[in-house]
Every structure is written in C-alpha cells, then in structure tokens.
Amino acid sequence: QVQLVESGGGLAQPGESLRLSCAASGFTFSNYAMSWFRQAPGKGLEWVSGVLSEGRHTYYSSSADGRFNISRDNAKNSLYLQMNSLKPEDTARYYCSKGRRGDYAGPSRHEYGVWGQGTQVTVSS
Numbered sequence: 001q002v003q004l005v006e007s008g009g010g011l012a013q014p015g016e017s018l019r020l021s022c023a024a025s026g027f028t029f030s031n032y033a034m035s036w037f038r039q040a041p042g043k044g045l046e047w048v049s050g051v052l053s054e055g056r057h058t059y060y061s062s063s064a065d066g067r068f069n070i071s072r073d074n075a076k077n078s079l080y081l082q083m084n085s086l087k088p089e090d091t092a093r094y095y096c097s098k099g100r101r102g103d104y105a106g107p108s109r110h111e112y113g114v115w116g117q118g119t120q121v122t123v124s125s
Helices: none
Strands: 003-006 011-012 018-025 034-039 047-049 059-060 069-071 076-083 092-099 112-115 119-123
Touching: 003 047, 003 092, 011 092, 018 034, 018 119, 034 076, 034 112, 047 069, 047 092, 059 069
Parallel strands: 011 119
Antiparallel strands: 003 018, 018 076, 034 047, 034 092, 047 059, 069 076, 092 112, 092 119
C-alpha cells in the first residue's frame, strides 16, 4: 500500500539545522509532486514547501523561503527538507504528503491524498 515515513526530526537550538527525510513506497514516486506540511501545537496545518515530480521546480512558503530547501531523489523514492537557521516558531510536527498529480506542489490541501505520520521538530534553547 502507499506509505510515507518521515524521519530526522528532533530537538535543535535556534540557528541550528535539521534535515528531514521521507521514504515513499507503494506508488511510482517519480510521477507525483510532493510537499511538506507542518502543524504547530494548537494551530492548523500549514504548507511549508513543495517540489514537482521532476524535482527541478520547488516552492516555499514565506516562512520557509531562504531558510529551507526541499529536494527529492526519485531513484531512492525519497523526499528531503533541509532546514537551516531554525527558529522557535518552526516548532511543529512535520508531515510529508503525496500530491494527486505531478505538476502541482502548492499549498492547497485537497491536492494531496496521502500523508505520513509526521516527525516532531522542536526548536528551543
């Protein structure tokens, strides 16, 4: 079955970096756009970044732009999120999500049909 498994979360101090990974299985990974979302305690789900199926076109929320970098390795069925210059407001559970098609990787939640279980990122001194 279709499965997404995130890893790489943890505790970081402000200014530090973390790299999240998402291992995909059960579908042809290279055919679909992928995104990262996050949910902070007491808040709604927020789109963070997305990448089209070919891996060349990437998109970022205003909060992630300039600090985060999304990438994918279609040969390894894997999605990544390199997070630099972390801030306390980045504290959230981060989710990998599979797009419904290959050419949309934006913030509309209804364009995504499969979600991982998430990985917790906590930024605190």
